[in-house]
Amino acid sequence: MIEVRGLSKHYRIAKRKQGLLGAIQGLFIRKYTSKKAVDDISFTIASGEVVGYIGSNGAGKSTTIKMLSGILTPTSGDVLVNGIVPYRERQKNAKKIGAVFGQRTQLMWDLAPRESYDLLKHIYQIPEAIYQKNLHEMTEKLQLHSLLDIPVRQLSLGQKMRCEFVAAFLHDPAVVYLDEPTIGLDVAAKSRIRSFIKQMNEEKGTTIILTTHDMQDIEELCRRIIIIDNGQILYDGDLHAVKNSFLHEHVISFELDEEKEEILIPGELEGLVTYIPEEGNSNKLTLSFHPETISAAQVIAAVLHHYRVRDVSIAEPKIESIVQEIYERGA
Amino acid sequence: MQKYWKLLLSQVKLDTAYSLRFWAGSITSVIRLVMLYAFWQAVYENRTTIVDISLEQMLTYSVLAVLLSSYIAGAGTQLAAGVLNGDVAIELMRPYDYINKLISLDLGSKLTSIIRETLPMLVVALLFIGIHAPHSWEHALLFLFSTLTGILIGAQIDLVVGLLSFWTINISGLRILRASFLLFFSGTLVPITLFPQWLQIVCTYMPFPSMVFVPVSIYTGQIQGADIYPAIGLQLFWLLVCWMVSRLFWLLAKRRITIFGG
Numbered sequence: 001m002i003e004v005r006g007l008s009k010h011y012r013i014a015k016r017k018q019g020l021l022g023a024i025q026g027l028f029i030r031k032y033t034s035k036k037a038v039d040d041i042s043f044t045i046a047s048g049e050v051v052g053y054i055g056s057n058g059a060g061k062s063t064t065i066k067m068l069s070g071i072l073t074p075t076s077g078d079v080l081v082n083g084i085v086p087y088r089e090r091q092k093n094a095k096k097i098g099a100v101f102g103q104r105t106q107l108m109w110d111l112a113p114r115e116s117y118d119l120l121k122h123i124y125q126i127p128e129a130i131y132q133k134n135l136h137e138m139t140e141k142l143q144l145h146s147l148l149d150i151p152v153r154q155l156s157l158g159q160k161m162r163c164e165f166v167a168a169f170l171h172d173p174a175v176v177y178l179d180e181p182t183i184g185l186d187v188a189a190k191s192r193i194r195s196f197i198k199q200m201n202e203e204k205g206t207t208i209i210l211t212t213h214d215m216q217d218i219e220e221l222c223r224r225i226i227i228i229d230n231g232q233i234l235y236d237g238d239l240h241a242v243k244n245s246f247l248h249e250h251v252i253s254f255e256l257d258e259e260k261e262e263i264l265i266p267g268e269l270e271g272l273v274t275y276i277p278e279e280g281n282s283n284k285l286t287l288s289f290h291p292e293t294i295s296a297a298q299v300i301a302a303v304l305h306h307y308r309v310r311d312v313s314i315a316e317p318k319i320e321s322i323v324q325e326i327y328e329r330g331a
Numbered sequence: 332m333q334k335y336w337k338l339l340l341s342q343v344k345l346d347t348a349y350s351l352r353f354w355a356g357s358i359t360s361v362i363r364l365v366m367l368y369a370f371w372q373a374v375y376e377n378r379t380t381i382v383d384i385s386l387e388q389m390l391t392y393s394v395l396a397v398l399l400s401s402y403i404a405g406a407g408t409q410l411a412a413g414v415l416n417g418d419v420a421i422e423l424m425r426p427y428d429y430i431n432k433l434i435s436l437d438l439g440s441k442l443t444s445i446i447r448e449t450l451p452m453l454v455v456a457l458l459f460i461g462i463h464a465p466h467s468w469e470h471a472l473l474f475l476f477s478t479l480t481g482i483l484i485g486a487q488i489d490l491v492v493g494l495l496s497f498w499t500i501n502i503s504g505l506r507i508l509r510a511s512f513l514l515f516f517s518g519t520l521v522p523i524t525l526f527p528q529w530l531q532i533v534c535t536y537m538p539f540p541s542m543v544f545v546p547v548s549i550y551t552g553q554i555q556g557a558d559i560y561p562a563i564g565l566q567l568f569w570l571l572v573c574w575m576v577s578r579l580f581w582l583l584a585k586r587r588i589t590i591f592g593g
Contacts, residue, residue: 066420069423069424070423070424071420071423071424071588071589072588072589072590073589073590087589090423091426091427091428092426094423094424094425094426095426097424099421099424101421104417104418104421106421108341108345110345110348110349111341111344111345111348115341115344118337119337119338119341122333122334122337123334123337123338123425123426123427124426125334151348
């Protein structure tokens with residue numbers, strides 16, 4: 001479906017000297033430096049995959065998406081989407097892709113969404129029967145019926161984003177790029193949009209590439225993630241695998257029923273867990289351990305065996321902290 | 332082709348989305364006409380002709396020039412706005428030619444402005460101001476052709492100014508410059524024949540008179556006989572030049588987005 005091999009994009013950036021003199025000098029003589037926005041990346045995405053494309057701001061995410069959609073010409077390397085080289089046949093590629101940008105609208109601001117959809121029908125040359133079927137199905141799934149005839153400017157952000165999704169999927173695109181689609185939305189709107197993405201992927205086999213800073217999106221939608229930083233791929237693979245391989249420590253806290261002078265680690269856990277001292281709380285026992293050496297259940301069982309426990313809390317490994325760590329390691 | 336037609340219609344829908352704005356446009360254009368009338372009345376108070384032009388001729392010229400001048404803008408503003416807010420990138424993800432889309436939208440707004448501005452102005456002009464008929468039937472037909480050519484030249488120049496935003500990002504200064512050049516040198520304000528001789532000669536080397544002055548003068552008969560065809564020929568020449576320049580700029584602009592990332 002999508003093949004990327006040795007893809008690079010270098011930008012030329014005008015370098016300015018500091019100060020007024022430098023600014024004036026910059027008007028006449030400019031020095032350029034080359035910035036590698038994307039530097040020799042390769043990956044293959046199969047049809048029907050949902051891939052999370054993660055990276056900090058300026059990591060090269062948008063540049064990659066722009067090359068995949070044919071807006072940018074690569075400096076070097078190959079891109080193939082649906083068997084098309086996007087930057088050579090931009091319009092042909094455009095017919096088979098869809099996109100949602102959380103920060104931009106593709107709908108006509110002053111008109112009702114229905115007008116925008118009708119225009120898209122003609123732009124993408126969607127046959128009438130398919131258009132009606134898709135529109136009906138999608139408005140059903142996103143519960144948009146009552147919004148179709150209200151001018152977009154009167155819709156709330158959540159309502160508007162749901163309308164944007166219909167616009168992106170209306171022409172049955174093979175690939176859809178989602179760029180921070182849930183930014184600024186409330187929990188209910190987010191979950192509705194996530195379930196819509198899931199449904200479209202399962203029912204139509206749409207390949208989805210999701211860039212986002214919302215890790216909840218990634219965890220709920222993607223089985224595979226690609227992490228990019230400084231234009232290079234840091235990780236490409238299974239989401240759960242990255243959780244395990246980058247996660248050394250699970251942390252469990254026990255709140256004990258009685259206050260103790262000194263809390264001892266149960267004998268059977270000796271050497272397998274690390275005691276994390278907590279200040280001020282003499283009834284708290286916090287242990288960290290590696291999931292490969294001992295399971296959470298074993299740790300809990302051992303502690304329960306020795307102490308009367310009022311409460312247990314398990315710190316679930318967050319993908320944010322993993323990504324954070326990967327970034328730091330990469331830098 | 333059908334998608335461009337639909338794009339054109341969508342612009343008409345946009346322009347008519349707010350009825351108050353629509354009617355305000357009509358009223359404003361009629362007020363402009365009334366002011367024009369009052370101005371020339373005052374100028375002609377103590378004389379019957381200026382450089383052989385009678386009041387009636389002058390009013391006819393001015394009314395037509397103002398009518399025409401609302402059509403010589405083009406898609407440049409939209410293009411520049413798109414560049415400034417970054418929508419161009421999204422537009423390139425659509426299966427159409429962006430420039431053709433903009434031209435369709437522009438034609439759409441011209442269609443609405445016929446109903447919104449031109450018709451009310453024509454009615455008022457015919458009933459109350461009294462503009463005279465075209466010089467002859469031949470002149471009427473040539474006027475229509477010449478008007479179309481003039482509008483197309485205007486659209487291309489506007490596009491070129493808009494395309495410059497790919498390099499300068501903000502073109503508000505350029506737009507003001509363009510607007511003032513147009514107002515003066517296209518002959519919208521006063522007929523070019525009122526200019527001093529040397530300025531008239533300068534004008535012949537600019538595309539602006541081809542946009543308003545030439546078509547309107549053909550209507551009024553200020554250009555007639557053997558002078559008509561060279562004038563139209565010159566218009567066609569400018570149209571070709573402007574079209575080539577706008578296409579060239581668009582190619583360069585496209586290269587700039589796709590290579591440099593806009």
